[in-house]
Amino acid sequence: MSRVIVFVFDGLQKELVTEELMPNLKEFTSKGVRFLSHQPVFPTVTRVNSATMVTGCFPATHGLMGNTAIVPEFSKTEPMNTYLKDHFVELIDKGGDPLLVPTLAQSMATLNLQYTAIGIGSTGQSFVHHPYLSDEEYGSTIHPEYSIPERLNDEIISKFGPWPEASRPNTSRIERMIDICIDFALVEQQADVTFLWCSEPDGSQHGTLLGSDTVFESVKAADKGFGRLLSWIEDNDMQDEIDIIVTCDHGHSSAEKIIPINEMLLEANFAPPGMPDGVTVADNGGALLFYIEGKDFETGQSLIQWLFSQYWSGPLLAADYLQEIPGVLPTSLVGLDGVRGPDIALSFAWNENANLNGVKGFSYVASGREGCGQHGSMNPTELRTFTVANGPGFLKDVSISSVSGHPDIAPTIMYLLGHSPPSHMEGEILYEALSSQKEPKSGRIENISYSSQNEIASDQYSQQLIISPRENGGYIVSAEYSH
Numbered sequence: 040m041s042r043v044i045v046f047v048f049d050g051l052q053k054e055l056v057t058e059e060l061m062p063n064l065k066e067f068t069s070k071g072v073r074f075l076s077h078q079p080v081f082p083t084v085t086r087v088n089s090a091t092m093v094t095g096c097f098p099a100t101h102g103l104m105g106n107t108a109i110v111p112e113f114s115k116t117e118p119m120n121t122y123l124k125d126h127f128v129e130l131i132d133k134g135g136d137p138l139l140v141p142t143l144a145q146s147m148a149t150l151n152l153q154y155t156a157i158g159i160g161s162t163g164q165s166f167v168h169h170p171y172l173s174d175e176e177y178g179s180t181i182h183p184e185y186s187i188p189e190r191l192n193d194e195i196i197s198k199f200g201p202w203p204e205a206s207r208p209n210t211s212r213i214e215r216m217i218d219i220c221i222d223f224a225l226v227e228q229q230a231d232v233t234f235l236w237c238s239e240p241d242g243s244q245h246g247t248l249l250g251s252d253t254v255f256e257s258v259k260a261a262d263k264g265f266g267r268l269l270s271w272i273e274d275n276d277m278q279d280e281i282d283i284i285v286t287c288d289h290g291h292s293s294a295e296k297i298i299p300i301n302e303m304l305l306e307a308n309f310a311p312p313g314m315p316d317g318v319t320v321a322d323n324g325g326a327l328l329f330y331i332e333g334k335d336f337e338t339g340q341s342l343i344q345w346l347f348s349q350y351w352s353g354p355l356l357a358a359d360y361l362q363e364i365p366g367v368l369p370t371s372l373v374g375l376d377g378v379r380g381p382d383i384a385l386s387f388a389w390n391e392n393a394n395l396n397g398v399k400g401f402s403y404v405a406s407g408r409e410g411c412g413q414h415g416s417m418n419p420t421e422l423r424t425f426t427v428a429n430g431p432g433f434l435k436d437v438s439i440s441s442v443s444g445h446p447d448i449a450p451t452i453m454y455l456l457g458h459s460p461p462s463h464m465e466g467e468i469l470y471e472a473l474s475s476q477k478e479p480k481s482g483r484i485e486n487i488s489y490s491s492q493n494e495i496a497s498d499q500y501s502q503q504l505i506i507s508p509r510e511n512g513g514y515i516v517s518a519e520y521s522h
């Protein structure tokens with residue numbers, strides 16, 4: 040059994056992993072397992088994918104469906120904003136659960152194993168690691184604005200000083216995160232799993248053009264911190280004890296144009312949230328989640344027909360009760376159904392145009408800054424990750440082309456810790472990457488193609504998804520649409 044570090048570079052694009060910008064990650068990549076098709080879940084946004092990584096389940100099962108989403112116990116008409124820890128706390132106060140299954144941290148706590156999350160992204164991102172932790176002995180969440188258990192906040196500040204201010208690039212906070220990782224999580228706590236969430240390059244990409252100097256500086260800073268951690272492990276001869284998984288939650292595109300969806304729905308005569316047959320939209324950047332009051336079939340049908348005729352619509356998924364409408368594909372294909380599933384999930388349309396810095400890929404969005412980085416859609420530039428692993432549990436210098444995804448991370452960590460994954464985890468142990476040489480789970484089904492079409496006035500809408508199916512969901516290998 041080993042100890043595990045997960046290092047998430049939020050929103051990292053593989054094109055940024057160069058000798059010049061990220062020499063430490065580049066070298067790490069050359070030595071370890073390179074996952075060539077490791078997929079995020081849809082919508083390709085941060086908290087959905089963090090919840091997926093820390094539960095080993097698809098959104099349908101863990102219940103965190105979007106960066107914003109309708110969670111009935113929070114509000115039936117106002118999307119909950121998972122960027123904010125306060126919204127999770129409000130949800131708990133109202134009797135709702137942030138996640139519908141235990142996290143890896145909770146599963147580890149029952150085995151007396153220490154899980155420490157250190158995050159410098161949003162307060163909500165850090166919160167999903169340990170939503171229920173109060174004074175348990177095993178488990179810690181450390182964030183610049185709070186810690187769980189609460190007393191840890193003072194302890195961290197007394198040991199390391201006040202947190203530096205957030206900045207773009209977030210260099211000082213990255214350095215502090217690495218200090219805490221080494222001196223506190225690894226040395227003092229002897230954490231079995233340390234989960235680091237680096238807010239860069241995502242933060243800088245949202246605020247500037249992709250490929251800008253700010254983005255380059257942000258990945259240099261993130262790589263420097265990562266390199267310092269690697270050097271410390273090497274200087275202390277711990278390479279044979281610690282497995283490191285590096286990944287990112289989603290990719291990025293440039294925001295083509297902001298679509299004012301709420302205004303447009305009203306103009307198209309859809310009833311507002313709270314009214315009979317009212318439509319509520321949850322903004323997920325490059326994706327939209329729609330909720331229909333009373334699950335009214337006719338409203339769903341009108342809404343789908345309307346969406347199919349919009350030039351900014353890409354792939355469209357819908358709940359089971361809307362499946363007889365031509366052109367839709369089921370949300371269950373990608374694990375976006377379940378008790379909190381939206382009635383309709385739409386990926387915005389995209390193109391392969393290059394921005395002023397030559398970075399390809401634009402998507403229509405519901406929010407963000409036009410021209411700057413954004414994500415959430417099924418654009419191939421967003422629907423991918425940069426994922427590499429290195430350490431005693433992993434093979435050396437090998438590329439894995441079979442499809443894997445974020446639900447596989449938690450069960451693989453459980454295996455590396457010497458334990459069986461709990462039965463609720465839907466991802467699979469990535470044996471194909473492990474030095475133990477066990478065969479991958481037999482019966483894994485090859486990719487399946489799903490397509491659908493609908494005639495709308497003079498137009499025809501069609502879509503095709505290639506899915507690698509898994510228990511209660513599937514990884515989107517590729518997505519196409521036309522109209």
Ligand SMILES: [Zn+2]
Nearest residue numbers: 049050085288
């Ligand atoms: Zn992110």
